[in-house]
Amino acid sequence: MEKVAVLGCGLMGSGIAQVCAQAGRDVTVIEVSEELLSKGLGRLEAGLNKSVERGKLSAESRDQTLSRLHGSAKLEDAAGADLVIEAIVENLDEKNKTYSRLDQICGPAAVFASNTSSLSITQMMIATSPERQRRFIGMHFFNPVPVMKLVEVVRTIITDPEVCAKAVEFSRGIGKVPVQTSDRTGFIVNRLLVPYMLDAIRALEEGVASIVDIDAAMKLGCGYPMGPFTLTDFVGLDTTYYIANIMFDEFREKRFAPPPLLKRMVMAGLHGRKSGRGFYDYQDPENPKPLSL
Numbered sequence: 001m002e003k004v005a006v007l008g009c010g011l012m013g014s015g016i017a018q019v020c021a022q023a024g025r026d027v028t029v030i031e032v033s034e035e036l037l038s039k040g041l042g043r044l045e046a047g048l049n050k051s052v053e054r055g056k057l058s059a060e061s062r063d064q065t066l067s068r069l070h071g072s073a074k075l076e077d078a079a080g081a082d083l084v085i086e087a088i089v090e091n092l093d094e095k096n097k098t099y100s101r102l103d104q105i106c107g108p109a110a111v112f113a114s115n116t117s118s119l120s121i122t123q124m125m126i127a128t129s130p131e132r133q134r135r136f137i138g139m140h141f142f143n144p145v146p147v148m149k150l151v152e153v154v155r156t157i158i159t160d161p162e163v164c165a166k167a168v169e170f171s172r173g174i175g176k177v178p179v180q181t182s183d184r185t186g187f188i189v190n191r192l193l194v195p196y197m198l199d200a201i202r203a204l205e206e207g208v209a210s211i212v213d214i215d216a217a218m219k220l221g222c223g224y225p226m227g228p229f230t231l232t233d234f235v236g237l238d239t240t241y242y243i244a245n246i247m248f249d250e251f252r253e254k255r256f257a258p259p260p261l262l263k264r265m266v267m268a269g270l271h272g273r274k275s276g277r278g279f280y281d282y283q284d285p286e287n288p289k290p291l292s293l
């Protein structure tokens with residue numbers, strides 16, 4: 001799979017396009033408008049320039065990477081791709097509209113891969129023709145893509161095993177470590193991580209310990225790089241709430257149910273780092289202060 005089309009040049013799409021081009025693939029990255037495209041590609045180039053300044057990338061590699069990247073605001077330009085990686089907004093209608101058009105545009109051998117975090121691959125796959133459905137998978141990258149090694153390769157109950165094997169090989173070829181999982185909401189990482197984050201909030205609600213002490217306990221007791229509240233502030237409380245609701249809807253199990261405190265914090269606009277306040281107040285980012293409840 002040498003020719004790759006990446007749909008969306010936002011946070012994830014720009015990172016995916018970058019790692020594919022850095023690994024020598026020919027990449028067409030597609031956005032909805034020229035304006036958003038140049039914004040996304042500008043961010044990508046700025047990131048590469050920073051790596052050069054820090055001595056992590058040679059100027060020659062940066063130039064080669066950029067020469068392999070082509071931008072477009074037309075979905076038709078995905079026509080020649082062997083692999084299409086979709087990283088557009090997390091909205092099923094939007095994704096399915098795009099997939100049904102893409103199915104007409106791309107050749108019969110092209111593989112479609114979604115980077116969705118919370119939607120089911122099967123729900124998107126059915127927007128395409130029966131032949132394509134066997135060539136439809138999930139490829140779930142992690143943020144920031146150039147840094148995070150993991151890719152969850154997701155198969156549906158009808159995915160051709162050969163397509164999965166190709167996606168695994170492709171992921172290794174771009175320097176990632178693939179793991180394989182079936183199409184269940186949350187895949188591996190979020191299925192285990194989201195209940196852990198929600199449970200920490202429940203422990204706080206029940207008065208087990210303070211925000212600072214729960215964070216310190218999990219950092220020092222388990223060797224985690226950060227505690228659950230610092231992590232939830234990073235991910236975003238709104239995103240965590242959104243994913244928890246989707247997982248609860250799928251499994252109907254209490255461990256996925258968003259606790260009332262999370263819901264209220266989201267309603268009150270305490271979305272974590274990005275909004276300046278979550279479980280900590282980031283007015284002084286070097287010295288975050290825990291929320292007093």
Ligand SMILES: NC(=O)c1ccc[n+]([C@@H]2O[C@H](COP(=O)([O-])OP(=O)(O)OC[C@H]3O[C@@H](n4cnc5c(N)ncnc54)[C@H](O)[C@@H]3O)[C@@H](O)[C@H]2O)c1
Binds near residue numbers: 011036118143
């Ligand atoms: N943010 C994360 O940490 C993360 C991690 C893993 C997976 N994801 C998944 O990746 C996908 C993208 O997330 P993001 O955080 O990069 O979002 P984002 O909002 O930063 O980027 C999405 C981009 O897609 C573009 N877009 C929308 N409709 C399009 C279309 N029809 N064709 C082409 N481009 C279109 C938007 O203009 C936007 O620039 C989502 O499915 C999300 O669930 C996100």
